Amino acid sequence: MRLCCCIIALLLMACARGKSTGPMVFDDGAVPVVSIEDPPPDTADLRAVRWHLLFAIESHALGQIQQAQESLDAAIGILADLDEHDALVDTTQAMRLGLEIEQAYLSLLPHLEHLPPDSHLPLLLEGLSKEKIETLPADAEPLVLIHRLSRRCDMPIDANDRVVASLHFFQTRGRKTFAIWLQRAGRYRTLITDILQREGMPSDLxxxxxxxxxxxxxxYSRSRAVGLWQFMAHTGHMMGLKRTHWIDERRDPIKATEAAARYLKDLFAEFGDWRLALAAYNAGPGRVRRTIARSGTNDYWQLDLPRETKNYVPLFMAAAIIAKDPQLFGFKLQAEEPPFAYEAVELPKDWQYVDLKAAAQLLGIERQMLHDLNPELRQDITPPGSRPPYVLRVPPGKGQILLNQYASLPVSPGAAVHQYQVQRGDTISGIAQTFGVSTRVIAAANSLRNPNFIRPRQILYIPISAAPRAKQGRASKSGEMYTVQSGDTLWELARRFAVSVADLQAWNGLETARIKPGQQLTVTNEQTQMYTVVSGDTLHSIARKFGLAPSAIARQNNIGLSETLLAGTTLQIPR
Known part of the structure; x- marks a missing residue:
């Protein structure tokens, strides 16, 4: 086994060394080839995922099991973070990497005495498949315990050899994992069981x-299922869960639980048996239907289902049984996490979005607390221009503080969102200047961990400031007019005429960034005139031509005094 892993690792390393790693800024969504001889990438992208995967494979081949496990955990953590923040450039490549990580973890599994605390379901089911299934007499102690504790369950629990094997798994290799689950149960038990009961469903679901x-x-799973109930994107959509650049409701504990309750109700209505309904939740109703038709029986225990699904139902039954009396199965009594508590605040209609960092500072809490209460949020701001107004969860007792004080903060209340595709040579500061917003707004709207790292063709979402319709400074009829052509966008015109998008909106009374062919726009302020740079021009020569100080032109155009001017650039010249 080790020899095989060494060969695989060496082959992968050879492929990696055959190409240059290139600079950190690259031009497409493909994953650059990396070598484990390089230092770990300092950016959280698919390149970093590949590096950690290769490092894990080599560590495994060298017998460094813990190091391999830590690298695989880092790789899946980066993938999950990219998906959470809608930052995956190549989803096909991400799924392929997720599958490779899972396969690497499965090959590592025989060497792990205990599974990691946050083990993903496929690892648990594969670990369970290694359990020895023994035929036990009817009066065997584990079967007696199951019979006794099942009376406290409102779901069918079967006392058989496969459920006993699942109990043994949680008491041995899965012990640390289950202990973590018992701690977390306090945070979500009441929330979930209340919803299940309201939907007329068994609480033990x-x-x-x-x-x-x-x-x-x-x-997050390698198949990109996410959240408490691990909804795939298409199933979540089918059950009414929204997924945009701003939110992913599959991650919201309340909305996802409501959707899961409805879905499970539908599955039970179709199959009439909770064992089959749970199998369908795992494998899909179509596969369960076909297996029943092929087998000629609807007895779950007799169906020839995939190994993962065969282990899924007994694993659920074992979890329900142990949770009824953990100490009886050797788990120490430990404090549970506090319940999921919050105050819901409907944001005022004139607040186009809330910056979570600014809100957290105002409320005297960590920004992560707002993300924990609102896990559906994929960015560091609430969805701009949400209608109906977005409902933000804050810690209990903090709602009125937010409503009373947030509006007074110097945070730009965006009026519209523009999707901008990064061009070669762009910088965040340059893009921010063009749109008349701060770099902080762009970073927050796209959860950019490193604002200096953007790539050509990357899509940025930019909340455009709602510039007030100022009476002073607005262009008059003497301002230069422009007729919108087919294909024009407001940001392109802003760049062409050396103004900001916010200026164009204010001068023309635009509520949004939408413009249409034939529309007449004022593109200069009455206090300025336009000048097109020609070859040989400098800021000082232009200033002399108009009898101005160079600093006045630099200030008007947000450029440095020593900046090189390119021929064809349009400058605003103060009158």
């Missing part, structure tokens, strides 16, 4: 969320 995600709303 709570333990389905336990095994699906370990009660981690940010749980």
């Amino acid at each position: 709570f333990y389905l969320a336990v095994i699906e995600s370990g009660l981690n709303p940010r749980a």
Whole structure:
């Protein structure tokens, strides 16, 4: 086994060394080839995922099991973070990397005495498949315990050899994992069971969320299922969960639980048996239907389902049984996490969005607390221009503080969102200047961990400031007019005429960034005139030509005094 891993690692390393790693800024969504001889990439992207995967493969080949496990955890963590913030450039490549990480983890599994605390479901099910299934007499202690504790369950629990094997798994290799789940249960138990009961569903379906995600709303699988209930994108959409650049409701504990309750209700209505309904939740209803038709029986325990699904239902039953009396199964009594508590604040209609960093500072809390209460938010701001107004969760007792004081903060209240495709040579500061917003707004709207790292063709979402319709400084009829042509955009015109998007909106009374062919726009302020730079011009020579100080022109155009001017550039010259 080790020899095989060494060969694989060497082949991958050879491929990696065959090409240059290139600079950190690259031009397409493909994952650059990396070598584990390079230092870890300092950016969280698919290149970093590949590096950690290769490092894990080599560490495994060298017998460094813990190091391999840590690298795989780092790789899947980066993938999850990229997906959470809508930052995946190449989703096909991301899924391929996710599958490779899972396969690497499965090959590592035989060498792990205990599974990691946040183990993903496929690892648990694969670990369970290694359990020895023994035929036990009817009066065997584990079977007696199952019979006794199942009376406290409102879901069918079967006392058989496969459920006993699942109990043993949680008491041995899965012990640390289950102990973490028991701690987290306090945070979501009441929230989830209240929703299940309201939908007329068994409360013990709570333990389905336990095994699906370990009660981690940010749980992410290699197939890109996310959230407490591990909804795939298409299933979430089918159940009414929205997914945009700004939010992913599959991660919201309340909305996802409501959707899961409806979905499970539909599955139970179709199959009439909770074992089959749970199998369909895992494998898909189509596969369960076909298996029943092929087998001629609807007895779950007799169906020839995929190994993962065969282990799924007994794992659920074991989790429900242990949770009824953890100490009986050797788990120490430990404090649970406090319940998921919050105050819901409907944002005022004239607040186009809330910057989470600014709000957290105002409320005297860490920004992460707002993300934990609102895990559906994918960026560092609430969805701009949300209608109906967005409802933000804040810690109890903080709602009125937010409503009373946030509007007085110097935070730009965006009026519209523009999608901008990064061009070669762009910088965040240059883009911010063009749109008349701060670099902080762009970074927050796109969750940029490193604002200096953007790539050509990357899409940035830019909340454009709602510039007031100022009476002073607005262009008069003497200002230069421009007729919009087909294909023009407001940001392109702003760049062409050396003004900001906010200026164009204010001068022309535009509520949004939408313009249409034939529309007449004022593109200069009455206090300025336009000048097109010609070859040989400098800021000082232009200033002499108009009898102005160079600093006045530099200030008007937000450029440095020593900046090189390119021929064809349009400058605003103060009158």
